[in-house]
Amino acid sequence: MKAPKFHFIRANSRQQTLELLEELGDEARILAGGQSLMPTLNMRLSQPGTLIDINKISDLCGITLEEGVVRIGAMTRHVEIANSPVVAENLPLIAEAMQHVAHHAVRNRGTIGGSIALADPAAEMPACALALWATLAVESINGRREIAAKDYFKGLYETARQPNELLVEILIPKEPPDDVSVFLELAQRHGDFAMAGLACVGRVSNKVFEQLRLVYFGSEDRPTIANQAIDSVVGKVWSTETSEAAADALTNDLDPMTNLQGSAAMKLHLQKVLTKRALETAIERAGEFK
Numbered sequence: 502m503k504a505p506k507f508h509f510i511r512a513n514s515r516q517q518t519l520e521l522l523e524e525l526g527d528e529a530r531i532l533a534g535g536q537s538l539m540p541t542l543n544m545r546l547s548q549p550g551t552l553i554d555i556n557k558i559s560d561l562c563g564i565t566l567e568e569g570v571v572r573i574g575a576m577t578r579h580v581e582i583a584n585s586p587v588v589a590e591n592l593p594l595i596a597e598a599m600q601h602v603a604h605h606a607v608r609n610r611g612t613i614g615g616s617i618a619l620a621d622p623a624a625e626m627p628a629c630a631l632a633l634w635a636t637l638a639v640e641s642i643n644g645r646r647e648i649a650a651k652d653y654f655k656g657l658y659e660t661a662r663q664p665n666e667l668l669v670e671i672l673i674p675k676e677p678p679d680d681v682s683v684f685l686e687l688a689q690r691h692g693d694f695a696m697a698g699l700a701c702v703g704r705v706s707n708k709v710f711e712q713l714r715l716v717y718f719g720s721e722d723r724p725t726i727a728n729q730a731i732d733s734v735v736g737k738v739w740s741t742e743t744s745e746a747a748a749d750a751l752t753n754d755l756d757p758m759t760n761l762q763g764s765a766a767m768k769l770h771l772q773k774v775l776t777k778r779a780l781e782t783a784i785e786r787a788g789e790f791k
């Protein structure tokens with residue numbers, strides 16, 4: 502199918518974009534990499550009156566490390582993040598997750614801002630943002646707002662960003678060198694959206710998880726922290742029994758949805774499998790697996 506008719510505006514600056522968003526509101530859509538937006542237009546799942554292309558706005562691109570925080574511009578493409586030494590060194594969770602984001606052609610165009618703005622429940626970057634205590638910075642003509650990832654993802658493709666706001670950057674505290682992180686995902690083919698997935702960040706000492714964050718994606722309507730599973734592990738000496746207990750506790754944390762990727766029961770099963778693998782891998786990466 503072909504996309505419905507729309508007006509097209511190539512914005513030259515942030516300010517111009519913000520003014521257009523204020524004027525057009527929900528009638529307009531930002532065009533970033535177009536890797537999700539264009540298919541939805543072609544399938545007539547969305548019919549915005551105007552597309553605002555932000556590809557020429559260079560100050561929305563780039564990755565820097567400032568005072569322990571990695572700042573990633575919204576228009577930074579997946580491929581740049583995958584190849585970034587700053588990300589590899591300071592955000593190993595994201596470096597690992599990026600290997601699962603789509604295929605090369607999509608990664609060459611798709612942007613982290615597009616992924617976080619869209620909030621697909623099976624996407625990797627929203628889960629990483631939540632696991633790593635990221636802050637999402639949005640701007641409107643009224644100024645800038647910084648939203649903690651835990652308050653940003655509201656539901657299925659639903660976020661705290663308002664229609665007149667542009668997502669401008671993602672701020673992520675660097676992972677402390679003593680922490681370990683593990684990213685696992687199950688998809689029908691490598692690069693497809695996840696059926697089930699887990700971003701795990703923690704600190705291990707003498708086989709005890711002193712801190713742990715488990716964020717699941719692909720099964721719920723948004724990235725989800727599993728507090729009961731976390732509580733069942735933190736402070737206890739890790740063993741296969743603690744892993745089993747965490748997997749059991751997950752039943753109380755998750756309420757998977759059935760969709761084209763699989764049934765709710767299968768997704769819960771897969772998330773439990775990933776939980777056990779992630780905890781064991783974290784222990785291994787902490788150098789404490791004997």
Ligand SMILES: Cc1cc2nc3c(=O)[nH]c(=O)nc-3n(C[C@H](O)[C@H](O)[C@H](O)COP(=O)(O)OP(=O)(O)OC[C@H]3O[C@@H](n4cnc5c(N)ncnc54)[C@H](O)[C@@H]3O)c2cc1C
Pocket residue numbers: 530531532533534535536537538539540575576601602603604607610611612613614615616618619621623624625626666667668669692693694695
């Ligand atoms: C075959 C295929 C496989 C894929 N597999 C995966 C996968 O495994 N994992 C994954 O995470 N993604 C996957 N994707 C999606 C891909 O990662 C997209 O690049 C991403 O979801 C959206 O980024 P984009 O820059 O292309 O955004 P666009 O498609 O341009 O925009 C997406 C939405 O976000 C809005 N938007 C974009 N940028 C901003 C901004 N700065 N501020 C406000 N709103 C904004 C747009 O208006 C639109 O509603 C896949 C896509 C394809 C086609």
